[in-house]
Amino acid sequence: MTALFLAGQGPGSSGQAGRLPVRLVYATSITQAHIFEAGEGFVLKQFMRENPEIEVVARQIPFSEYDTQILLSVRGGSAPDAGRVNHSTIRSWAGAGYLMALDDLVARSGAITPSDYYQGFWQVCLVGGRQYALPLTTDCRVLFCNRELFERAGCRIPRTWAELAEAAARIHRPAERIYGIAMPSDTEWGAAYDVVGNFLVANGGQLLSPDGRQATAWSDPAAREAFTFACDLVTRHRVCPPGMAGLNGTVVEALFVQNRLGMMMSGPWARANFEALRPGFAWGRDYTVATIPAGPSGSGSGSAQGGWLVAGFSATRHPQAVARLLEYLSRPESLARIAAVECLPPRRAAAAREPFEDSFYAVFLEQLATARPPLALVPQLPNVARMIQRAYQRVVAGSAGADEALIWLERRLNENILR
Amino acid sequence: MSQATRQAREARAGLLLSLPAAAVIGLLFVLPVAYELVISLYRSRVYEEHNPFVGLANYTWLFRGGDLAAATANTLIWTVGSVVGQGLVGILLAVVLMQPLPGRALFRTLLLCTWIMPAVVVGVVWRWIFDPVSGVINGVLGWWGLPAADWLGSSTTAMGCCILANVWRGIPFWLLMVSARLQAVPAELYDAAAVDGAGVWLRFRHVTLPQIRGIVVLCATLSFIWTFNAFDMIYALTRGGPDIATTTVPLLIYEAGLRNGHLGEAAAASILFLAAMAAVIGIFVRRSLGRQEEV
Numbered sequence: 001m002t003a004l005f006l007a008g009q010g011p012g013s014s015g016q017a018g019r020l021p022v023r024l025v026y027a028t029s030i031t032q033a034h035i036f037e038a039g040e041g042f043v044l045k046q047f048m049r050e051n052p053e054i055e056v057v058a059r060q061i062p063f064s065e066y067d068t069q070i071l072l073s074v075r076g077g078s079a080p081d082a083g084r085v086n087h088s089t090i091r092s093w094a095g096a097g098y099l100m101a102l103d104d105l106v107a108r109s110g111a112i113t114p115s116d117y118y119q120g121f122w123q124v125c126l127v128g129g130r131q132y133a134l135p136l137t138t139d140c141r142v143l144f145c146n147r148e149l150f151e152r153a154g155c156r157i158p159r160t161w162a163e164l165a166e167a168a169a170r171i172h173r174p175a176e177r178i179y180g181i182a183m184p185s186d187t188e189w190g191a192a193y194d195v196v197g198n199f200l201v202a203n204g205g206q207l208l209s210p211d212g213r214q215a216t217a218w219s220d221p222a223a224r225e226a227f228t229f230a231c232d233l234v235t236r237h238r239v240c241p242p243g244m245a246g247l248n249g250t251v252v253e254a255l256f257v258q259n260r261l262g263m264m265m266s267g268p269w270a271r272a273n274f275e276a277l278r279p280g281f282a283w284g285r286d287y288t289v290a291t292i293p294a295g296p297s298g299s300g301s302g303s304a305q306g307g308w309l310v311a312g313f314s315a316t317r318h319p320q321a322v323a324r325l326l327e328y329l330s331r332p333e334s335l336a337r338i339a340a341v342e343c344l345p346p347r348r349a350a351a352a353r354e355p356f357e358d359s360f361y362a363v364f365l366e367q368l369a370t371a372r373p374p375l376a377l378v379p380q381l382p383n384v385a386r387m388i389q390r391a392y393q394r395v396v397a398g399s400a401g402a403d404e405a406l407i408w409l410e411r412r413l414n415e416n417i418l419r
Numbered sequence: 420m421s422q423a424t425r426q427a428r429e430a431r432a433g434l435l436l437s438l439p440a441a442a443v444i445g446l447l448f449v450l451p452v453a454y455e456l457v458i459s460l461y462r463s464r465v466y467e468e469h470n471p472f473v474g475l476a477n478y479t480w481l482f483r484g485g486d487l488a489a490a491t492a493n494t495l496i497w498t499v500g501s502v503v504g505q506g507l508v509g510i511l512l513a514v515v516l517m518q519p520l521p522g523r524a525l526f527r528t529l530l531l532c533t534w535i536m537p538a539v540v541v542g543v544v545w546r547w548i549f550d551p552v553s554g555v556i557n558g559v560l561g562w563w564g565l566p567a568a569d570w571l572g573s574s575t576t577a578m579g580c581c582i583l584a585n586v587w588r589g590i591p592f593w594l595l596m597v598s599a600r601l602q603a604v605p606a607e608l609y610d611a612a613a614v615d616g617a618g619v620w621l622r623f624r625h626v627t628l629p630q631i632r633g634i635v636v637l638c639a640t641l642s643f644i645w646t647f648n649a650f651d652m653i654y655a656l657t658r659g660g661p662d663i664a665t666t667t668v669p670l671l672i673y674e675a676g677l678r679n680g681h682l683g684e685a686a687a688a689s690i691l692f693l694a695a696m697a698a699v700i701g702i703f704v705r706r707s708l709g710r711q712e713e714v
Contacts, residue, residue: 068677071465092466092680177552186658243551245572245661251552379466383679393661399574416484 021055022321027083028058029066029308035272036060039338047328054321059083064187067382074098074313081316082325085133085309087124088189092379093311094132100312102131105323112330116347120372125309134330135346137339138307139267140371141198142363143290149178149262157290159301161199161229164263164293168239171262180239181263183230184249185396188382191389194249197304197374198265199226203295204302207388208413212378215413217391218406222297228402229295231395235402245393250277257281265292267306268364269342289363291370305371307346344368383417452693458686465680477687487688489663490671491695494647496578497585497667501646502639504586509593510635514627516594517601527594534591542655545584546571549656571657574664581656581665585646593638600634601627636707640700647696668692 026044030036036058044056059080061069067089073079085093093099106112114122117135125133143164145157153171158164168180183198184190200207205223206216217223234244241247241255253270255261257278264270274281283289291301310329312322328334332349339345340355344364350356351365375384391409394400400408459477463470481487512530516523533541548555549570557567570580604627612622650669653659659666659674666674668688676685 071677071680075465095468096466097468241552242557242567243569243572245569246657247552251550255552379464380679383681386674386678389660390662393572397569397572397574397661397664399662416480 021053022318023055023057024082024316024318024321024325025080026056026058026325027066027070027080028060029063029084029086031060031062035341038341043329043334043337046334047325050328051324054324056325074315077315079313079315081318082310082312082322084136085311087121087307087309087373088377088381088385090124090133090309090311091127091377092381094127094130095379098313098315099132100314100316100319100322102134102312102323102326105327106131106134109327109330111327113347113349116332116349118346118348118368120305121307121346124373124377133309133311134326136308136310136329136335137343138305138346138368139269139343140303140305140364140367141194141265141267141292142303142367143292144256144264144266144270145288145290146256146259146262147285147287148259153262155262157288158263158293159290160293161202161295165233165237165239168233168262169237172239177260179241179255179261180237181233182241182244182247182252182255182261183265184247184252185244185389185392186246186248188385188389190249191392192385193304193306193374194265195392196227196230196388198292198302199230199295200374201302201304201370201372202226202292202299203229203297204299205295205297206376207374207409208376208378208384208418210376212376213418215410215418217413218403218410222295222299224403224406225297226295227391227406231392231402231405234396235398245397253277256287265303267342268344268361271360272341283360289360291363291367301367301370303367303371304374305368306373307343378418380417384413387412387417452690455686455689458682459690461683463681463683463686465682470683473683477683478691480684481687481691485675485684485688486663486666486671487668487691490666490668493578493663493665494667494669497582497649497653497665498643498646500578500582501585501589502642504582505589505593505642506635506639508586509590509638510597510631512590513594513597513601514623516598527598530591530594532591533588534595536588538588538649538651539655541584541588542652545580545587546656549580572661574661577657577661577664581653584656585649585652588652589642589646592642596634596638597631600631604630633707636703640703640707643703644696644700647699 028036028040030040041058044058048054048056066084067086070080070083079098085099090099106114112134118138121135121138125131125135143158149171150157150167153167155167155170156163158167164181170180171178172180183195185195196207199205200223203222203226205226206220207223208215217227234240241261250273252261252264253266253273254277256264257274271283274287281287292303294301310326312319312326316322329338332345332347332353335345335347335350336353336356339350344361345351345353345356351361355361356365375381378384387409391405394405394408395402460472460474461470462473462476516527547553551557551567551569551572554570556570560567568576570576608626608630609622612626617625648669649667650673653665653667653670654673657665659670669692672685672688672692675681675688
């Protein structure tokens, strides 16, 4: 009881010698040891060194189960004190009252400078005009091009969809098991962001209206064009490997490093994955990156933006300690370290630090300016993403045409999901 | 003491003794089901603060807007296909392995390995076997000059592939149970049948089958329960896709409740699923008990 009482006093009163430290549970979706130790693990240790009265214990949950496990722990009364929140779930979690409001922290903090953040992602943290999270990492997809296959086919880096389809067709030689382009579609997020999302943003399309109340998958011509092009690569141009209805991300990356795949769309995390799959497969020599080719609508290049936020859970008994942790994680040096290896930092002061000066990141930072989450961040987003995956699978599995699938998608979203 | 008084006292004692077990069952089964029933009457969504009472709206939504009909059809195909496949191959192998074949002990042991593997592992192994780019099946087809197929990505083949993987995993259970029963069948019965001129098929039909009927009913009931409830194998293989081709009711419940946060709809589907399962098992057990009594 004494320990609970002392722990409940918050960091301001528990830093004296002889007092028990406040213990915070911090949830993260990073489970790969080398990434965690180099990023969040390192920053959390630094934080504890500077704040000896606060102990932070990391609860590492695999990405695929993250939202489910956090939801279950919140509903079951064992929520973490702080942790990552995916940008796709911020609305639903904040709306359900699971997250602490951070307006006071942002107002009084010297370390958190709203104007230094990339605005698109900063806005994601505001729900109903209140601040419920802070950007932790961000990312966007770019086009990865295999240099050997491009040189062999005599192709240029594509800048438009027409050039993309042409380059893919020239590279594609299925008899030799060499394929033009592939995107992972085995999860709802892969289908919604990596397959359809990139083309959607690169064509200025909207699958949902900006307020998220209405589906426009069929009604918006730019969205229709984007979805149809993603399907056409498989069914009309036939420049993809077999199995596009459920292709796994690791298979896509493995084909790429084996020089059997000409192009793929992915984020900065792909570099470390390539290195793990085939040590020595190097950026610049073996592959290059370019911005996502622009669609025919004339809106220019664009890409699906994603990323993680960090928030405090409202059930915490140590809101002051949580606020200190969030403030520490938001420092430019912390953000740069956390983002290194697999994503991008969400604020400019962090992006000016190592390793983001490396020219590999130049294209990502350029793409970030035109990137946005491909869908309005409605609470029903997981369900919307699953319906997009189903519509895409209907077309590539041959059970529907693109138009038919889009009409089904729009009707299904409007009648059943967004109601 | 009269017999009636003694009987009443014994009944009271029996009731008292069964109370702890009844309490445990109540806590572990009745209470959760009752809670589930209550949730199913509310618009319970994890992302909404207020969860109003909606009566049977979640149930009607399942039939009008949800995918319950398709998922139920998939569940039936998955369950019947798996149980029948496992049963046929398991019985056949059990009969074959009763013969004095060289290496049959080793073969039996190897077969058991598939049974002790977790379903998720089996699912992942088979996913790689069916992989359209680097899978074993397409590799073998390629040697013969046959075109590669997208086994798990096509609506026409995905469910068949899931059933095949599940049959492979379930065979050892049937093999073990039926083999044990076959070893207890008196050899004289076969000898007598042979003397009467019965061939292999007639001996199987009139001696083996009646002898193993009881164990087959038991295996079928257990296999039915496990397969009807199965979630992990299909999730590892296809996650319910492509589209909704392999989405069974447990997957639908998982998707509605845990992925989409619609607890009310998931609870309604769970209640219907429980009722359907209880009804099927009830009929099954009643019929098999009836037959045993006849015997």
